[in-house]
Amino acid sequence: MNEKEFAELAAGHALHALSDADEQLFADALAAHPEWQAIADDDVETAHLLADASSTAAPPANIRTALLAQIATTPQGDHLAGAPVAEEAQPEVDVPFLRPPRRWGRAIFALAAGLVLLVGLGFGVAALTSQLTTPASVVALEEIQSAEDAQQASVELESGAVATAHWSASVGSAVLVADGLEPLGDDQTYELWFVRGDEPVPAGLFEADAGDATALLEGAMHEGDVIAVTVEPAGGSPTGQPTSDPIIAIPTA
Template identity: 60%
Template sequence: MNEKDFAELAAGAALHTLTAEDERRFRAALLEHPEWQTIVDADAASAGMLAETTATVDPPASIRSALLAQIALTPQNEVAGPDDAGRSDAAAPVRTSPDAPSAEDVPSAGSAEVAHDPTPAKPRRWVRAVFALAACLAVLVGVGVGAVALNDQLNRPASVVALQEIEAAGDAEQATVALDDGGTATAHWSASVGKAVLVADGIPTPAEGETYELWFVRGDAPVSAGVFDVDGGDATALLAGDMQAGDAIAVTVEQAGGSPTGQPTTDPVIVIPTA
């Protein structure tokens, strides 16, 4: 058995489709050629990817079409049909080659001289071709799903990243106040991380041409910490600048873009003491 024939059997073994005879040949060849174990391992890994690929992510139709086209174009050995089993010698095609033996030269079925080829039929080549294409499909689907997950991970808002850093810190602190409209606002901060994040739930969307602005209030001196948007009554905002011990966190309604003077122009709608 050559390596190509073994690779065909290895693909069938990975998919658990070998007959008992092919399984015996597969095991015997592996014992004779232990260096072919790498083929077995690679096919087992590919089969594992196929098993883990779920149907929740549909591959592009073009890939499926290409796979079916490849199956159709790949040569396949003929397999005798049920009608062929009882066909008589008289119905067999007549060989026209001048070198073909005559009927008298062919040993009868009961003759001891009947030739017998001990070499079993070679496995069909299309099995490995389909296996390889299917494995590639699984990789493409897996890469697609992984790319989406990676993209989501890399494009997380800075406020979400900061909030996770704060919550993971050993000195994380938070304070919550109720809003007039029934919502809540929670300030999260950590001295070791050096960041503060405001999370609001049920906060009204500002009127057109207006925005919310954040402030660190140190004594009587407000320090602007940036503006933020509201999405469906929710907001997660990272305060710009450094928070100092004892700072209160406040929110005012300002014109779009923030206060033009650098100081609050309205009374605060949120005030969260942190000390």
């Protein structure tokens, strides 16, 4: 067994993810190569740091995007990032070749180590997990509200519903938060618009769950845009222009 294969087993051992047979391979390899003990110790220490992480500090708003981008660019084949593509040397001991799931386990451990680094910077695992699963509209709203130039404006509809637009020129986006909107049938939907002068620009569709909604407008907001909402046929306006008068119109200037 070579050192790279042992490192993969060591990661699984630290995470208690090895089968009985693999645990025996790990023990035999360590007995045959005591100089590899440092590899196993490092992995166990990292696993303990991950388990003991308790900080609840909120991660920055862009951490979700950055991590997802990192995951998307990570190679998913048999070879890990940085591993040579050329054929590997034969193991030093006649043992079955390690299967891809063990390599995959090593990649997961590398991600865990990355999480430990974030914890070391003050980002709790629980907070990070929450960040990764938070809807984009909520993440955008938090980013806008934390900006120095954050602004908001509200309107009340005749039905009693309240809609509040949040925007920031530095962030370049806007979010609409509505409370008490009337439910629509399956043949209708709410559509967002940036009204730029006399030109309405489609900015996405949204639904009101029990009358409530937090919707991120698609596209970049321009200074002075009016944030508007119309009721359109299911799937949105078929013409790319509003087919009804806006039920919400909030100036941003």
